[in-house]
Each structure stands twice: as structure tokens, then as C-alpha cells.
Amino acid sequence: MPIGIITNMDASKRESLLSILKNASPNVDNYLTTNLGVAEAATQPLSEWVTYSTARATSVSATAEGGDYTFSDLDAPVRSNNYTTIVTEPVQVSKSEQATKVAAGQDPWAFQKAQAIIRLKNKMEFLTLNGAKVSGISGTGRVLAGIDGCISTNVTARTSGTSFTETELNDIMQESWNAVGSQYIADLLLVPAVIKRRIAGFGTNLTRNVNASEKKLTTEVQVYQSQLGNDVMVIPHKDVRSAAGTLTVYALREDLYKQQFLVGREPAWEDKASVGSYDRGVYETEFTVVSYEQRSSVRRTGYSNTL
Amino acid sequence: MLRGADLSSLELNKYLHVLSDYLVRLYNKLGKPQADIKSDNFWIMIDELVNNWSVIHKQEAKDFVSDIRLERSVEGTLSAMNKKNIWKKSVAYPPKLYQMIKVFFPDLKLQDRKFINKFISRYPIFNASNYT
Numbered sequence: 001m002p003i004g005i006i007t008n009m010d011a012s013k014r015e016s017l018l019s020i021l022k023n024a025s026p027n028v029d030n031y032l033t034t035n036l037g038v039a040e041a042a043t044q045p046l047s048e049w050v051t052y053s054t055a056r057a058t059s060v061s062a063t064a065e066g067g068d069y070t071f072s073d074l075d076a077p078v079r080s081n082n083y084t085t086i087v088t089e090p091v092q093v094s095k096s097e098q099a100t101k102v103a104a105g106q107d108p109w110a111f112q113k114a115q116a117i118i119r120l121k122n123k124m125e126f127l128t129l130n131g132a133k134v135s136g137i138s139g140t141g142r143v144l145a146g147i148d149g150c151i152s153t154n155v156t157a158r159t160s161g162t163s164f165t166e167t168e169l170n171d172i173m174q175e176s177w178n179a180v181g182s183q184y185i186a187d188l189l190l191v192p193a194v195i196k197r198r199i200a201g202f203g204t205n206l207t208r209n210v211n212a213s214e215k216k217l218t219t220e221v222q223v224y225q226s227q228l229g230n231d232v233m234v235i236p237h238k239d240v241r242s243a244a245g246t247l248t249v250y251a252l253r254e255d256l257y258k259q260q261f262l263v264g265r266e267p268a269w270e271d272k273a274s275v276g277s278y279d280r281g282v283y284e285t286e287f288t289v290v291s292y293e294q295r296s297s298v299r300r301t302g303y304s305n306t307l
Numbered sequence: 308m309l310r311g312a313d314l315s316s317l318e319l320n321k322y323l324h325v326l327s328d329y330l331v332r333l334y335n336k337l338g339k340p341q342a343d344i345k346s347d348n349f350w351i352m353i354d355e356l357v358n359n360w361s362v363i364h365k366q367e368a369k370d371f372v373s374d375i376r377l378e379r380s381v382e383g384t385l386s387a388m389n390k391k392n393i394w395k396k397s398v399a400y401p402p403k404l405y406q407m408i409k410v411f412f413p414d415l416k417l418q419d420r421k422f423i424n425k426f427i428s429r430y431p432i433f434n435a436s437n438y439t
Binding site: 034035037166167169170187188199200202203219220221222223224225226227230231232233254255 | 371374378382383388391392393394395396397398399400401402405406409413414416417418419420423435
């Protein structure tokens with residue numbers, strides 16, 4: 001039976017394409033790269049600094065009246081180091097693409113450049129936390145040791161699936177308190193989202209049930225009064241390992257970590273010569289992580305990744 | 308070329324440009340105050356940041372207020388928390404306000420207790436606990 005014409009039959013209809021581009025990429029939350037301080041520029045790819053720490057006295061030999069002094073070897077500062085890493089984010093956009101009208105009406109070249117700097121920052125963030133030190137002498141790129149790799153004193157691997165409890169939290173802070181002077185105790189907990197949610201639940205009244213959906217913000221920055229004097233900020237971080245068995249919790253002293261750029265190598269854009277039908281260039285930087293005193297930090301792994 | 312785009316977000320972007328310009332000029336006029344809680348100019352700048360945050364991020368401000376009320380309503384008693392070695396919340400920062408403050412005061416330790424005490428006495432809404 002003839003039905004005249006319906007939209008399915010009409011090849012001449014214009015497309016309905018919204019001119020809104022919603023960018024919800026998860027690569028914009030970069031706490032460390034945004035908030036860590038910047039150390040004085042490095043002058044070569046192997047950056048070094050010195051640390052000094054002496055243990056507390058655990059026994060005292062009294063000097064006898066009229067007796068000789070006893071001299072012993074003294075602790076000397078020791079060197080720590082890290083390698084700078086070259087991080088790049090190249091962009092190449094064809095001239096045809098640049099001339100093409102796109103849905104949101106933006107200039108594809110400018111758009112891709114804007115996205116590239118975000119990706120560069122995100123790469124820096126990942127390295128700052130998870131970089132695994134490589135000297136680069138074998139022809140591969142140098143890689144810096146991230147905060148994860150810098151911590152060597154207070155490292156504990158819990159049995160996989162261990163529940164993250166108030167006791168664990170207090171033990172972590174005590175580890176930091178034991179290792180350094182009170183002005184350097186950890187003041188930042190870097191955790192996966194699930195641990196942040198667990199910590200938030202510690203202080204709630206167990207006699208009242210609260211529907212989790214009642215809460216509207218999940219990324220607010222919470223500060224707690226730890227029992228060892230310090231106030232501690234809890235930051236949920238997307239690059240902290242959160243898989244079962246490897247879930248990691250870091251307690252850090254924020255001002256003892258800095259990012260350091262090789263001199264003149266802060267993030268910058270450089271146009272590259274075009275030899276074809278395109279424009280191209282690259283965002284590039286070379287930086288490392290300076291850990292002035294890793295003893296203040298604590299790394300524990302193996303917690304359960306469920307609430 | 309942004310035909311059909313969300314006009315309210317465009318207006319917000321324009322406002323943000325004007326606001327950024329204003330805040331930078333104010334910061335310079337105040338002599339680029341350091342993160343010193345004893346400095347009046349530092350608190351003038353913080354006041355401006357908090358006030359403008361609540362205007363430009365209305366939804367976040369609204370959600371934040373509602374969340375803080377909820378959190379305070381379910382907070383355990385101090386004696387129960389002490390008994391179980393549970394940490395007391397001291398302050399909560401909405402993410403956008405946190406970043407705004409950090410832009411002007413990168414060295415400010417937002418977990419410093421002296422700063423927190425002054426901050427929550429000025430703005431009790433950020434106090435995440437029923438107990439001070």
C-alpha cells in the first residue's frame with residue numbers, strides 16, 4: 001500500500017549534528033604536576049642532591065669524671081640522584097583536515113595543539129608517580145624514578161586483599177613519624193578512589209545508614225587530623241595502582257618532592273618543518289623528580305580494592 | 308563558528324576571562340601577597356577567591372554545602388572516634404576552589420592547621436566536622 005513519503009525514504013535530508021563537543025577525558029586530573037613545587041633547574045641529565053639523617057640515641061655511655069673523650073665516625077651527607085626524562089607530544093594535522101568544517105566549529109590545528117599539552121601534562125603526571133628509573137645508556141630513553149620508585153625505607157607489602165582499616169592508616173602515619181623529625185611527617189595521602197571512600201567512612205556514625213547517592217561531590221579535598229599531630233590531606237589519584245593485589249597507598253610529605261626541569265627545557269611548543277601537505281610540531285619537556293628525603297614517605301601495597 | 312553552542316557556557320567563559328583579569332590585577336595591586344596567614348592582603352585575596360568561586364561555580368558550591376551538611380549529620384561522637392582511633396575531619400575543599408587558591412598561592416599548605424583554623428573560622432561552611 002503506498003504511504004507517500006517518510007523520512008527513511010528521503011536521501012536529501014540534512015544531517016542533525018550538534019555543534020557541541022563534550023570532552024570528558026580522564027586525563028585532566030593531575031594533582032602532582034599542578035601542585036608540586038619546582039626545584040632549581042638541573043644542569044645535566046643526572047641530577048643529584050644530598051640527604052642527611054642520623055638515628056636517635058638509644059643508649060648513652062656517660063663520660064667518667066676526668067676521663068678521655070671517645071670519638072667515633074660521624075654520619076656524612078649522602079648523594080641521591082635521578083635522571084631527567086624527555087617527554088614529547090607531537091602533533092601533525094593535514095592541511096585538508098584544517099580546511100574541513102567540523103562539528104564544533106573549532107580550528108582542528110588549534111584543537112589538537114590544545115589537547116596535546118593536556119596529554120603532555122598527563123604523561124608528566126604518570127611519570128612523576130610511576131616512573132621506573134632507566135639510565136638510558138643502552139640507547140633507550142632515560143626514565144626518571146617516580147615517587148613510587150623514590151620510596152625505599154618505609155615500604156610494606158601487605159598480603160593481597162588486606163582490608164584498609166583505621167589501624168592501617170594510623171600505622172602508616174606512625175611509620176613516617178618514626179623515621180623523621182616531627183616537622184617532616186607525611187601530610188598527604190595519595191590513594192585510589194576506593195581507599196578515599198573507605199577513609200571517609202571511618203568517622204561516620206554506624207547507627208545511621210546513609211545512601212551513598214546522597215553525596216554529590218566525590219572529588220573534594222578532605223583534610224583529617226591524624227593522631228600524630230599533623231593534618232593530613234587525602235587526594236584520590238587516578239594513577240595510583242588500584243588493581244587487586246597491587247593496590248597502593250602513599251603517605252607523602254608534599255614539600256619534600258619537587259619537579260625539576262633541565263635548564264631551558266620547561267614544556268614548550270616547537271613548530272617543525274613541514275615537508276608534505278600538513279603542519280606539524282611538538283610539545284617537549286625534559287624533567288625529573290627530586291625527593292629531598294624519602295624517609296618521610298610511606299608506601300604500602302596489597303590492600304583490598306573493594307569498599 | 309560556534310553556532311548552537313551552549314550560550315550559558317560561552318557567557319561563563321567570557322566572565323571567567325574578565326574575572327581572571329580582575330584577580331590578577333588585584334593580586335598585583337596587593338603587592339603579590341605571600342601565603343602568610345598573618346597578612347591582611349593574603350586574606351583579602353582568599354576572600355575574593357572564595358566569593359568568586361561561589362558565584363562562578365554555583366553548582367559545585369550548592370553540592371558542596373549539601374555534602375558538608377550530610378557529612379556532619381553522620382559524624383560519630385568524639386569519644387567513639389577516639390575509642391576507635393578514627394581521624395576527625397578538619398576541613399574540606401571543593402576541587403575548583405582548591406585549584407583557584409593554588410594558582411595564586413602555590414606554596415600555601417592547605418593542610419596546615421594554623422591556616423585551617425583561620426580559614427574555617429572565616430568560612431564555617433568548609434568545616435567538615437561538628438567539633439572544632
